[in-house]
Amino acid sequence: MDIRTVKEGDYLYLVDTQSDLAHTPLSAFFDQHGLLLQNAERKGGRGEALIYQTGTKKVVMRHYRRGGLAGHLLKDRFFLIEPHAHRAFDEFRLLRYMVKEGLPVPSPFIAREKKAGCALIQDILIEALDAEDLSYVLRKRALSQIEMLRLGGMIKAFFEHGIEHTDLNIRNILLDDHGNFFLIDFDKCFLSYPDMQRRKEIIARLHRSFLKEKNKYADAIHYKDEDFALIQGRALS
Numbered sequence: 256m257d258i259r260t261v262k263e264g265d266y267l268y269l270v271d272t273q274s275d276l277a278h279t280p281l282s283a284f285f286d287q288h289g290l291l292l293q294n295a296e297r298k299g300g301r302g303e304a305l306i307y308q309t310g311t312k313k314v315v316m317r318h319y320r321r322g323g324l325a326g327h328l329l330k331d332r333f334f335l336i337e338p339h340a341h342r343a344f345d346e347f348r349l350l351r352y353m354v355k356e357g358l359p360v361p362s363p364f365i366a367r368e369k370k371a372g373c374a375l376i377q378d379i380l381i382e383a384l385d386a387e388d389l390s391y392v393l394r395k396r397a398l399s400q401i402e403m404l405r406l407g408g409m410i411k412a413f414f415e416h417g418i419e420h421t422d423l424n425i426r427n428i429l430l431d432d433h434g435n436f437f438l439i440d441f442d443k444c445f446l447s448y449p450d451m452q453r454r455k456e457i458i459a460r461l462h463r464s465f466l467k468e469k470n471k472y473a474d475a476i477h478y479k480d481e482d483f484a485l486i487q488g489r490a491l492s
């Protein structure tokens with residue numbers, strides 16, 4: 256995987272030169288009103304993940320927005336002086352590192368940013384995995400015990416590679432038809448070698464997301480809380 260930096264229009268791009276997305280202009284991959292994205296499927300809580308097909312590849316395009324109250328006021332502006340302003344480039348590089356380490360994450364293809372006054376506007380294009388997030392899976396069926404252990408093992412592998420996922424929840428965990436788990440959504444995530452206390456907090460957050468889904472959809476969600484011990488036990492082992 257080689258990275259090239261490209262200046263095109265107002266944007267600075269980071270491009271994986273081996274992704275064979277040698278389309279010019281690069282802006283076509285991000286143009287929500289353009290031909291490439293006309294049949295894109297919107298996913299996620301904030302609806303910012305757009306999944307579409309380009310040539311032989313299925314990709315996800317994400318526009319970076321803030322969550323919470325600030326999100327409403329400042330929308331998609333990230334000020335240069337704030338820590339972690341370069342969200343797209345940071346996520347691109349972290350994904351690239353994790354792919355190299357053999358961790359189950361989507362490959363990053365293109366990230367871009369442009370200046371708007373003293374702020375940045377950013378997007379990223381990554382591989383779309385042929386897998387569904389756990390909020391979909393749990394509506395169809397429960398995870399088997401083997402799957403829960405495997406999920407715990409995957410989380411542990413990320414810890415051991417020093418990855419701190421700051422928003423570990425069931426919508427950021429994907430499962431494919433062959434029983435493989437993946438992690439996504441590494442916006443604002445770091446290489447930090449989380450200690451045991453931090454690992455416990457991350458697992459507690461994941462636990463809350465299972466409970467929240469169960470409280471919201473009750474019997475429509477195939478999840479028994481006593482099973483969480485399997486995930487937790489393996490992840491913190």
Ligand SMILES: Nc1ncnc2c1ncn2[C@@H]1O[C@H](COP(=O)(O)OP(=O)(O)O)[C@@H](O)[C@H]1O
Pocket residue numbers: 298299300301302303304315317361381382383384385386387388426427429439440
């Ligand atoms: N690489 C991917 N492959 C398959 N599905 C994805 C991928 N990235 C995101 N999704 C789907 O889109 C949803 C939202 O994407 P995500 O990156 O988590 O953004 P956000 O949580 O900010 O809305 C995910 O919960 C998942 O269902």
Ligand SMILES: [Mg+2]
Pocket residue numbers: 299426427440
């Ligand atoms: Mg998410």
